[in-house]
Amino acid sequence: MNAKQPLSQQGREAYSGRIKNFSKERYISGDWYEREWRAMWSKSWIAAVHVSDVTDPGDYVVFDLGRESILLTCNGDGAVQAFYNVCQHRGVRLVDDHSGHTENFRCPYHSWRYGTDGDLIYAPHQEGFQEGLPAERICLPKVRCEAALGFYWINLDPDAEPLDTFLKDMLPIMSHYEFENLTLVQDQTVSINCNWKAVLDNFSELYHVHYLHPQHRRFVDCTESLSECYEGGHTRVWVPGAKTDSLFSTPDKPTDLLTMQLQSLGLDPASIRGKGRRNTGGDPGCQTGLGRERTLLR
Numbered sequence: 001m002n003a004k005q006p007l008s009q010q011g012r013e014a015y016s017g018r019i020k021n022f023s024k025e026r027y028i029s030g031d032w033y034e035r036e037w038r039a040m041w042s043k044s045w046i047a048a049v050h051v052s053d054v055t056d057p058g059d060y061v062v063f064d065l066g067r068e069s070i071l072l073t074c075n076g077d078g079a080v081q082a083f084y085n086v087c088q089h090r091g092v093r094l095v096d097d098h099s100g101h102t103e104n105f106r107c108p109y110h111s112w113r114y115g116t117d118g119d120l121i122y123a124p125h126q127e128g129f130q131e132g133l134p135a136e137r138i139c140l141p142k143v144r145c146e147a148a149l150g151f152y153w154i155n156l157d158p159d160a161e162p163l164d165t166f167l168k169d170m171l172p173i174m175s176h177y178e179f180e181n182l183t184l185v186q187d188q189t190v191s192i193n194c195n196w197k198a199v200l201d202n203f204s205e206l207y208h209v210h211y212l213h214p215q216h217r218r219f220v221d222c223t224e225s226l227s228e229c230y231e232g233g234h235t236r237v238w239v240p241g242a243k244t245d246s247l248f249s250t251p252d253k254p255t256d257l258l259t260m261q262l263q264s265l266g267l268d269p270a271s272i273r274g275k276g277r278r279n280t281g282g283d284p285g286c287q288t289g290l291g292r293e294r295t296l297l298r
């Protein structure tokens with residue numbers, strides 16, 4: 001069996017992960033939520049921050065995962081580490097900002113200070129601690145943190161498999177997107193009052209797009225999209241972009257959104273009429289790459 005071929009293309013026998021219970025309990029049950037936390041969220045590798053978020057010693061980002069708050073810091077050696085964002089004195093949330101730059105972290109309650117490497121470096125009135133303050137033994141509890149694909153990932157399970165093992169076939173598939181070279185231009189958070197699976201379910205299918213978002217036919221081809229399932233529970237949805245939807249007739253000239261895309265590539269939209277040439281490359285992620293034949297219209 002070719003491990004890089006999606007399970008979803010190897011027939012029903014190969015893919016045994018079919019969901020058999022689609023009851024509403026999946027979306028509303030507190031017990032279900034707890035089981036997800038214990039079996040998945042607290043045991044999985046989660047992409048927490050982009051590598052560009054913590055590049056210099058003293059940079060930090062707070063990443064919230066369910067009931068936990070995780071502090072990712074770049075220490076004095078330039079290494080990125082992750083800690084529980086909890087003061088080890090009385091359990092106060094140590095850092096409230098989402099991100100920033102600092103020499104050390106000061107707890108707002110009794111002013112204990114921790115270095116960017118998580119070690120306790122100062123506590124006021126140490127003489128008042130009758131048994132002594134074992135500063136050399138107090139530090140923020142570490143969380144597993146590893147880098148891949150342009151992100152720092154965290155895992156709350158100290159016994160979790162290495163990140164590379166978890167990502168498996170996703171590494172070669174995702175690496176050509178070169179996420180590590182991306183630059184943050186805008187940061188948006190959208191809060192939706194629903195169970196997280198309702199959103200993920202929706203983005204895992206494009207069956208609805210022709211009807212709910214007909215405007216998308218101007219710049220993506222949902223008819224030719226693919227949803228793929230891989231070993232390890234990974235999934236991928238890819239949609240041919242920079243072309244109109246193949247289910248509908250081809251416009252004679254580029255749509256407004258294709259015009260913008262052509263211009264961003266330094267190409268003249270007025271020179272494109274009718275069907276463009278098909279992309280002959282085998283890589284669905286690079287259909288707009290300069291230097292390849294591009295599908296502009298279909």
Ligand code: FES
Nearest residue numbers: 087089090107110
């Ligand atoms: S709780 Fe943080 S210093 Fe006391």
Ligand SMILES: [Fe+2]
Nearest residue numbers: 202209212213
């Ligand atoms: Fe949608």
